[in-house]
Amino acid sequence: MILQTFLIGLVALIGYSEYFLTGASMIFRPIALAPLVGIVMGDIPGAIKVGAAMELAYLGVVEVGISTPQDMVSASVLGTTFALTTGKGISAALTFGLPLSMLILIIQNVMYIFVAPLYVTKMDEYAKNGEDHKLSMIAFWGGTAVNFLPSVIFIMLAFYFGSGFSKQLINMVPQFVQDGLVVASGLLPAFGFALLIQQMLRKDIVPYMILGFVLTAYLKIPIIGIALLGLVIVMILYYNETKLKKQLELFGGGIEDDDEHF
Incomplete structure (x- = not known):
């Protein structure tokens, strides 16, 4: 015991x-x-x-x-x-x-x-005297x-x-x-x-919450299946966003070149 x-x-x-x-x-x-x-x-x-x-x-x-x-x-x-x-x-x-x-x-x-103010006062004393090791020890322990x-x-x-x-x-x-x-x-x-x-509710997230509810409540898909589907959606969104950023960078670079040409 x-x-x-x-x-x-x-x-x-x-x-x-x-x-x-x-x-x-x-x-x-x-x-x-x-x-x-x-x-x-x-x-x-x-x-x-x-x-x-x-x-x-x-x-x-x-x-x-x-x-x-x-x-x-x-x-x-x-x-x-x-x-x-x-x-x-x-x-x-x-x-x-x-x-x-x-x-x-x-x-x-x-x-x-x-009780805490007692050792805090001691910490102030160590800090004033430049005793950093003692200050660290009393602060932690x-x-x-x-x-x-x-x-x-x-x-x-x-x-x-x-x-x-x-x-x-x-x-x-x-x-x-x-x-x-x-x-x-x-x-x-x-x-x-x-x-x-x-805390996390946003308009662009609501459709995914509704989708998860529908998959669970009506289609009876297990949680692991929904998690894997969510992973696929995240990957699609990530790759599409990365591709869009590259296109915007190329397009922005073309505009800069045209400006320099003129």
Whole structure:
């Protein structure tokens, strides 16, 4: 159990590496972290199914500007853990993972407000004295320890003490809220897709969206077939655009030659 708890903490740390090591790799998403949890729990197929369902539910959860959604790492790790241990799937993942992720978000904000300024002050001192090595070390390790280690420790404790510890926290959430989370699991995927489409919706893209819907809903073409068809369309558009650019360059060059001739 102790080894498993340590490995769960390592999975959480891998998820948080999105913010201090790997960059925008999307490794903190449920679709990436759930299989790692499945390896630790010994149920990879079940974890992949839960991760895919959670990814759909959290598809619209993105950090835009100053908006701060729930902590995705804890929601992914703990949600998958409790979904596998309770056998209730996505319902347990949302019921347990979502409130706990909000609690961890509060912990992170407390660290940002009260603890982070302490090492930031030390960073200013190192910068003033030109001690760049110390500045880099405290910026990386200090920021990592202050911002993410408390979250990793909390995730490990929640896993170690199991559903009993988590249920005590969940009991603080009204029952109607928990029921609403279960119902929302069926609505969140559509909401997430709507948010994404709103960002990318353009007049020249709408026909392809309608085409994809028709192929899926009426012609019953599998997703792989539609993806291959989309690849063909992209290749045709790319080659036609490249050919058009070459023709325009030749035509433009001819105009320049005529101007020089006159």
